[in-house]
Every structure is written in C-alpha cells, then in structure tokens.
Amino acid sequence: MSETATAKPALSIHLCAPRGFCAGVDRAIQIVELALEKYGSPVYVRHEIVHNKFVVDGLKAKGAVFVEELEEIPAEHTDRPVVFSAHGVPKAVPQDAQTRKMFYLDATCPLVSKVHKEAVIHFRRDREILLIGHAGHPEVIGTMGQLPEGTVTLIETEEDARAYTPKTGRTLAYITQTTLSVDDTAGIVAVLQERFPEIVAPHKEDICYATTNRQEAVKHVAPRVEAMIVVGAPNSSNSQRLREVAERAGCRTAVLIQRASDIDWQDFEGIRSLGLTAGASAPETLVEEIIDAFADRFDVTVETVRTAEETISFNLPRELRDMLSQAQAASG
Template structure:
C-alpha cells in the first residue's frame, strides 16, 4: 500500500453478530412508519418508541410527535393515532386512552407482553410476585403496572434477593425484565431458589433471545480485542448490559457510544484490534458510520464473528397488516 493510507496503523475490527435491531424493535419502528403512511402526520408516540436518539429523530422528521404522557397531546389532536412504545405500558395507559376516545396502537414487544401475561397468571393463582429488573426502566414500570400497586415487588440485586422477606405468606413466583444481563440474573435467581426452593420460575426464560444472543457474541469477541465499542443509547438497558459483559469477559476498555461523533479517540490510541457491537435498538447505519470513522484513522480489516442466526419476526397490529403486505397500496 502506498501514499498516506499506507502510513495508517492496522486495525482488525471484529464485528459481533447478531447485533443491532431485534424483531421487537424492528416491529415497533415499522408500526410508527406504517401508521404515518396510513393516517398521515402527525402520529403521537408515548415515550421513545425505542431507546435510540437517531431512530427517534428520524421518526420525528417523518411526522411522529413524542410525548411522555397522553395529556400532553393537544385536545384538538386527540383524533390522531397514539402508539405505545416497545417497552410496554401500565394498564392504566390504554384505559386512559379509551377514556379520552383515542385510537391507539400498541407496539409493546411480544416478549414483554409475555412477561405481562405471566404476572397476571401468577396473580390469578394467588402468588406473591417478584420482578427482577431495574427500578425506573419503562419496561419495569409497565410490567409492575399490569397489576394493582403493591402486588409486584422489585428485586434489583443479589443483595435484594438475600434480604427479601415475603409479605403475604403465599407461594412466591418470579419474572424478569427482558433486557437484563444473563449472568447477573442467574446469580439473583440462584439466591432466590436457594432461599425459597418452591419459588415458581418462568416456563421459558424471560430474558429475550436477542439480549442473550448479543451478550453471547460479545463474550466470544471481548477477550480477543484491545477495546470494545457498543453502539447504543445510555438509557438503553440492553446496550449498557453489553458494555458490562464486555468488561467482565476480559476487554480492558469497553465503551458505549451513540454514534461516531461521540468517540473519544484518546481511548483508542495504540490499539490493533477492536470489537464492535450494537444494542437491540441501534440501527446498522450507526455501526457503519463508526467503521468509517475508524477507517479515516486506521487501515481497517473487518471480520464478522457470528455466534447465532436470528430468523424470528413478530406480527404487526391487525390495523396495519395489509399495508405491510402491500406497501405500495397507499402510493
């Protein structure tokens, strides 16, 4: 290689796969885009549809208006569609929407809805319910909000699990947030099962397939590289967990960045290998943007490290299915 480019240091980029959008995120974004296509602008979205600023800004540009609560929607706009985010909402939110005669579409990830149903089944069977998750996360707020206040008790850490005192004398059951660290959750579950051998566990793991697959890929790549970048938002639980997994797997420097402009280049001086992944709400275009930024400073070789194949897809709400089948129908 000659010229300027030849003087650049070599960098081996190991690209984790699977990475980026999961089926639930893909579905949620599609719901907003199809609603805009079918009903025109504006379409209102309660909370960020997914935790990614780039995605949210892109949907804003197309005519989506994001609000935190339904009462932020102007009275003269209440005939416009409202979409609930992929994280799920408390039962009080659709009830509020019905009370205001609003037309709403629910973009809750089906795997989150599965956890909601589990909570309801445990309640019907008169069990005391523990939710393993992070306080304040929208998914946790939505799951706890499926039942009356004081019905679901939050467990965040192994210490919480060790100190928990049953409140009701009923049989215990646990459910989990879908975007947790697999290893952290395993430790909490072990404590609960040791203390309460009869505790009822989910029939099938609550942590979603995409979270598990992305963490598994990071565990393979992280020990092989000098540094790791996770593309994702700071308020994205699954992205934060990927960064933590990389550190625990032996990567000396693991950072979370939203896009190339956020990179602190001092962190990557002298490296010869880089791991790169993306949280489940981060689009592939941001991964490509970061590779391009490194290519301006290094002679980059990209090798994909694939640990699983993902073929899952979720159905759209009935009101939008025909549009997805025939995308040109509205043209």
C-alpha cells in the same frame, strides 16, 4: 514525505453478530412508519418508541410527535393515532386512552407482553410476585403497572434477593425484565431458589433471545480484542449490559457510544484490534458510520464473528397489516 510515514496503522475490527435491531424493535419502528403512511401526520408516540436518539429523530422528521403522557396530546388531536412504545405501558395507559376516546396502536414487544401475561397469571393464582429488573426503567414500570400497586416487589440485586422477606404465606413466583444481564440474573435467581426452593420460575426464560444472543457474541469477541465499542443509547438497558459483559469478559477498554461523533480517539490510540456491536435499538447505519470513522484513521479489516442466527419476526397490529402488504407489493 515517504509512503511509510503516511501509512495508516492496521486495525482488525471484529464485528459481533447478531447485533443491532431485534424483532421487537423492528416491529415497533414499522408500526410508527406504517401509521404515518396510512393516517398521515401527526402520529403521537408515548415515550421514545425505542431508546435511540437517531431512530427517534428520524421518526420526528417523518411526522411523529413524542410525548411522555397522553394528556400532552392537544384536545383537537385526540382522533390522531397514538402508539405505545416497545417497552410496554401500565394497564392504566390504554384505559386512559379509551376514556379519552383515542385510537391507539400498541407497539409493546410481544416478549414483554409475555411477561405481562405471566404476572397476571401469577396474580390470579394468588402468588406473591417478584420482578427482577431495574427501578425506573419503562419496561419495569409497565410490567409492575399490570397489577394493583404493591402487588409486585422489585428485586434489583443479589443483595435484594438475600434480604427479601416474604410478605405473605403464599407461594412465591418471579418474572424478569427482558433486557437484563444473563449472568447477573442467573446469580439473583440462584439466591432466590436457594432461599425459596418452591419459588415458581417462568415456563420459558423471560430474558429475550436478542438480549441473550448479543451478550453471547460479546463474550466470544471481547477477550480477543484490545477495545470494544457498543453502539447504543445511555438509557438503553440492553446496550448498557453489553458494555458490562465486555468488561467482565476481560476487555480493557469497553465504551458505549451513540454514534461516530462521540468517539474519544484517545481511548483507541495504539490498538490493533477492536470489537464492535450494537444494542437492540441501534440501527446498522450507525455501526457502518463508526467503521468508516475508524477507516479514516486506520487500515481496517473487518471480520464478522457470528455466534447465532436470528429468524424471528412478529406480526403487526391488524390495523396496519394492509399497509405492509401494499408496501411489500410495491417493493416487489
């Protein structure tokens, strides 16, 4: 067989940067790993620590046990650490942990905690609160659960914003989920501000820097490529938004996959250019796995397209800072 007959087709991969883990996800995973190191297994985690099966399975292998509710933790293990996920939890959950005399570590992303604090401040100032977000998402459940039931009204779409009727004569205020589409949220906010010019906005944008940066990178890359892959879980809000952003930016094929084994190769027949990014809870090893899978079938060149630098990091809970210092000293 001639050399030409066996040559792989050329493929240019445009690798979005920033992509993958954000500071909040990195911190949450570190909390579980350091808790296992300090306290041994099992360490219980309420809900998936982040929305990524690969990450969750890796932590399970190290001794983490995932539960949906605290009551699932055996009575004889109530002295074991329990970690609350990065998405945040309703106020009733730590209260329940205290009642059960459990030792808990809160891995809520500090940017989600910021939204919780905003909600409480609005409540104390006797404002009527709207939350822009997706029903059923753990972050939304956690944020609404900071205040008495019925205090916060969820707004999911521009239609919801147009149809909303204030319940009281009090000042309106809005907060948002941190992992939303920047453009969709801007549309909803525009409707609310047009209808209610006095509505109180967050002091600083609630959509987190990582969500914004990853969407901007996709907007930059998607129009240049024939197909786009977002590495992430189907229940990951920020990953789903990245796929939608790619579609809206004009990319004809935009798919969300968890790892290389999920690739439907028919979607990528005949392409010469591919965009690749990862949601904020997807580890870089899965991105590399997908590049390797394409390299088996194509003559691949990889170009990193960077649209922002990220230098943010968050402090760990006090109980684990000594473990981090020891780990850094050992690796140094």
